[in-house]
Amino acid sequence: MAYEADGYYSEEASAWSRQNRKQHTLLFDLAARMNRHCHEVACGLQIDNSNGQQVICSALFVRALEFFQGSLILIERGLSNPAKVMLRSFLETTFTIRAVAADVEIMRRYVAADQFERLRALRKVRQNSSAFEAALIDRDREELEQLIDNLEADENVNRSLKIPIHELAEKAELTDTYDTAYGYLSSTVHSAVRDLEQYLELDDEGEIHRMRWGPEGSDTAKLLITAIESMSHSLEAMELLFGIERDAHIELSGEFDRAAREALGYPQSN
Numbered sequence: 001m002a003y004e005a006d007g008y009y010s011e012e013a014s015a016w017s018r019q020n021r022k023q024h025t026l027l028f029d030l031a032a033r034m035n036r037h038c039h040e041v042a043c044g045l046q047i048d049n050s051n052g053q054q055v056i057c058s059a060l061f062v063r064a065l066e067f068f069q070g071s072l073i074l075i076e077r078g079l080s081n082p083a084k085v086m087l088r089s090f091l092e093t094t095f096t097i098r099a100v101a102a103d104v105e106i107m108r109r110y111v112a113a114d115q116f117e118r119l120r121a122l123r124k125v126r127q128n129s130s131a132f133e134a135a136l137i138d139r140d141r142e143e144l145e146q147l148i149d150n151l152e153a154d155e156n157v158n159r160s161l162k163i164p165i166h167e168l169a170e171k172a173e174l175t176d177t178y179d180t181a182y183g184y185l186s187s188t189v190h191s192a193v194r195d196l197e198q199y200l201e202l203d204d205e206g207e208i209h210r211m212r213w214g215p216e217g218s219d220t221a222k223l224l225i226t227a228i229e230s231m232s233h234s235l236e237a238m239e240l241l242f243g244i245e246r247d248a249h250i251e252l253s254g255e256f257d258r259a260a261r262e263a264l265g266y267p268q269s270n
Contacts, residue, residue, distance in 0.1 A: 008077060008215075016215045017077045023217070026259045027224040030252065031072050034231050037248055038065055041238060053100055053107050057241055060097045064234040067093060071227045078215025081188050083223055087230070088185035091177065092165055094230045098172030099163075101237040106163065106171055113162045119151040174233060181226050221263040228256055 007013065021028050042061060047054050067090035074083035100107045122144060169178035232253060239246050261268055 007213075008079065013077065013215060016217075020078060020215070020217050020220060021076055024220050024224060024263070027221060027228070027263060028072070028076065030256050030259055031068075031224060031228050034228055034235075034252055034256075035065070035069060035072070037252065038068070038231060038235055041235065041244060045238075045242060052111070053104060053241060056107060056110065057097050057101050057238060060093055060100070061234060061238050064090065064093045064097060064231065068227055068231045071223070075220055075223045075227070078217055078220075080216035080219055080223070084185045084188040087223065087226055088182065088188075090227065090230050091182050091185070092168075094234045095165060095168040095172045095174060095178070097234045098174065098237040099168040101241040102173075103171055106168070109163055115151060115154070117162065119148065122148050122151070172233075172237075177229075177233075185226075225260045225263065228260075232256070 038061075042058075042065065045054075045058055047058050049055065067086055071083050071086045071090060074080075074086060096110070100110055125144065165182070166175075166178055169175055169182070232249070235249055236246075238244065239249065258268060260266075
């Protein structure tokens with residue numbers, strides 16, 4: 001099937017994906033090993049139900065794994081822009097894991113802020129009188145009113161605001177990542193005009209010749225490096241929070257550092 005007719009469902013796109021993986025074999029293989037190791041860690045967690053940091057970080061770690069695998073699939077297929085969108089969300093999850101694991105007060109604020117967002121959503125439902133009356137039976141409306149009353153009575157919830165991403169990144173000790181990778185990925189998420197120029201092919205006179213799309217591999221190495229680094233940062237937070245042995249992670253990190261430097265053309269460290 002022709003790519004022009006079926007896009008990423010075409011055989012041409014599948015062939016491109018295989019070639020992309022072959023071209024970046026070392027990084028894809030390291031990503032697969034990191035994925036396997038993180039699954040082993042996740043399946044072996046002994047979570048203390050009374051420890052809020054452990055409970056929240058464990059759930060976030062599984063979310064991070066989903067973002068990691070989703071990013072790898074998109075990168076391999078040459079879906080560069082969807083990969084960037086997912087990687088941005090992945091970075092936010094990594095910032096949050098590390099911040100919550102590092103500071104119990106951040107954990108409390110994180111929970112309270114979520115409850116506050118829940119309260120705001122419930123208030124919107126109540127304020128939309130037509131939807132409120134049409135969609136809910138009397139018992140549901142009574143339960144909703146009671147839930148709103150309970151949340152409004154909680155002083156911690158009432159004065160909580162969502163923690164800014166830059167604050168989470170700072171607490172996570174990943175400010176450099178926030179200033180560089182996260183900022184770069186944000187332009188794709190918000191569909192900035194400059195980011196949209198890639199879809200236009202211009203002729204010699206600067207006129208639009210045709211629309212352009214298809215697998216994009218120029219950023220494959222950088223996107224893979226970003227994904228593996230983010231998973232590694234999340235894993236490190238879990239290791240410290242749960243007291244997990246780190247030898248396998250350290251070995252992987254050493255191999256990854258050498259592979260990343262080679263992919264980016266940097267000199268190897270001593």
